[in-house]
Amino acid sequence: MGKPPREFLEYSSSELIEMLSEQQGMTFKVKKIDGQFIHTFCSGRLLSKIGLTPQEVTGKRLGDFYPAELAAYKESFYRDAWQGKEGIIYESEFHGVFYLVSLQPMRRLGGVVELIASCVDISELKTREQELRETKELLESLYESSVDGICIMDVGGKVIRINHAFEKIYGWPESELIGRQAPMIPAHLENRFDEICKHLHTQKAIHFETVRPRKDGKTIHVFLTLSPIKDENDAIIALTGITRDISERKKSEDFYRKADKLNAVGQLAAGLAHEIRNPLTSLRGFLQIMQSGRVNKKEYFDIMLSEIDRINSIVNEFLVIAKPVRTKFQKQDLIHILHSVITLLETQAALNNIEIRTKVEDGFPLVECSEMEIKQVFVNILKNAIEAMPCGGVIRIHARVQEGSVMIRIADEGVGISESQFPRLGEPFFTTKEKGTGLGLMMCYKIIGDHKGGININSVVNEGTTIDVILPA
Incomplete structure (x- = not known):
């Protein structure tokens, strides 16, 4: 060591004071002189944080640097400690800084001669406590x-x-x-x-x-x-x-479910009337022609029987609703089905001064489908084309093979469909015709969808409409 004991003690004391001044908290000592608590030492960074200096505290009473109310509050703890009470801890706040004080009495010869306090900055802790308190109050309010x-x-x-x-x-x-x-x-x-x-x-x-x-x-x-x-x-x-x-929501759902059922019944009834009306119209036209005695073609009897079978098939489809069955697809000659529909509607087209022209590409394959359902699609599309051409014209039908599919294109020269109406095409009861129901096109979409195919519609007002029916080959 090499230093005399006195010098060593002086060195250690100065080192301790320097260390206390650099601490994050604060340490102070108090003595009771002439009945007053006087601070004899104060050091630490917390002191400057609360806006005081050692000179403002050392040799002073609490009331000399704290407001009277705060000084009285802190002095009550000084009195308790001076009477020998151990383990005194209290919180204090000054200039927005919160700190925790631990006050300890120092005894000599059986009596208290000095108080030593150690202070720790708890401002951040108090901020977190406040945030937690506010969060708790918010959650409690929400709860x-x-x-x-x-x-x-x-x-x-x-x-x-x-x-x-x-x-x-x-x-x-x-x-x-x-x-x-x-x-x-x-x-x-x-x-x-x-x-x-x-x-x-x-x-x-x-x-x-x-x-x-x-x-x-x-x-x-x-x-x-x-x-x-x-x-x-x-x-x-x-x-x-x-x-x-969700009891009220369930009641509303039940109400709308019943309303949907009634709406579905209405759509089915309208669909039934719509789909049966087409073959009935054809039958009536053939009977009028035959009644006039102008024609007597045996092929008309076959077509009329076919239309009666179609009416029966439509009725059976509605009966299937009560007991659904899977539609049976078989390989069919789509062109033959198309020609039978053209023959069916030729008379109506002729009465409206409309010519139907057909072009079929070579190598057209058989297609797995339901003959009755595909016939229903062609009838609806061709009938719509005829009704869209009140001044006559030409309906062009082009059947061709695409990669992995076949396409039947039916193009008319009718009044066309406006762009604003396109999004609603296929909706039940939406129609561009004065006496239409909108169910025909809706059923076409459904039938072709069931066949894993698609329908594309393009139209220009006053120029005509083109409908592509695409089916897997």
Whole structure:
């Protein structure tokens, strides 16, 4: 060491004072002189943080540098410590800085001769406490003001706490449910909370609808969400059950479901009338021609029988609604079906001064389809084309093979369809015709869709409409 003991002590004392002045907190000493508590030492960075210097504190009373109210508050702790009370800890605040003071009496010859205090800055801690307090108040407000019923349960499903909305939904007050099985949990899940907790370890929440009883015995439809409350080790320590009463929504759904059924019945009735009217019109036209005695073609009898069969087929389709059956597809000659439809509508076209021209490319393959349904599509499209040409003209039909599919293009020279009407094409009861129902095109879309095909429509007002029917080859 090489230094005399006195010099060594002086060196250590100065080093200690320097160390105390560099500490983040603050240390001070107090003695009682002439009945007054006088500060004999004060050092540390916290001192400057609260806006004081050692010179302003050393040799001074509390009232010399603190407001009277704060000085009186702190002096009460000085008195307790001077009387020998151990372990005095209190909080103080000055100039927006919060600090924690630990006050310790120093005894000599059986009496207290000095107080030593150690202070720690807790401003950041107080800020966090305030933030936590505000967050807690916010969550508490949301918890109590929520329109959804909230129930906090232990991992066994026993109620810990519920909010006011939960009481209102189920009718039980909180006092009657604490410690009991939560009433929103269905019976089949009451003994499966171990499974639920395991599931919630990997999932954020479980959602399901169920029907639960109220305290008054009435049943309500609820949408239930179960979510976990976890500790810092990711272990589930509780569960939250959020209940939303959806009884009114269910009533509305039932109402609209019934309304949809009635609407569907109306559409079916209109569709039936629409689809039967086409062959009936053809039959009536052939009968009028035959009644006039001008023609007597045997082929007309075959067509009329075919139309009667079609009426029967349409009726059978509606009967299938009660007992649906899968449509049976067979390889069919699409061109033969197309020519039979053209023959069927030739007379009506001629009466409207319309010529139907057909072009079929070589090598047209057989196509797997339902003959009756495809015939129904061609009839609807050609009939629409005829009705769109009140001043006559030409309907051009082009059948060609594409890569992996076949296409039948039917182009008229009619009034066309405006661009604003395109998005609604195919909707039930939307039509561009004065007496149309819109069901014909809707059924065409459905039939071709069932055949894994598609319908493309292009149209220009006052120039005509082109419809491409595409089917898998």
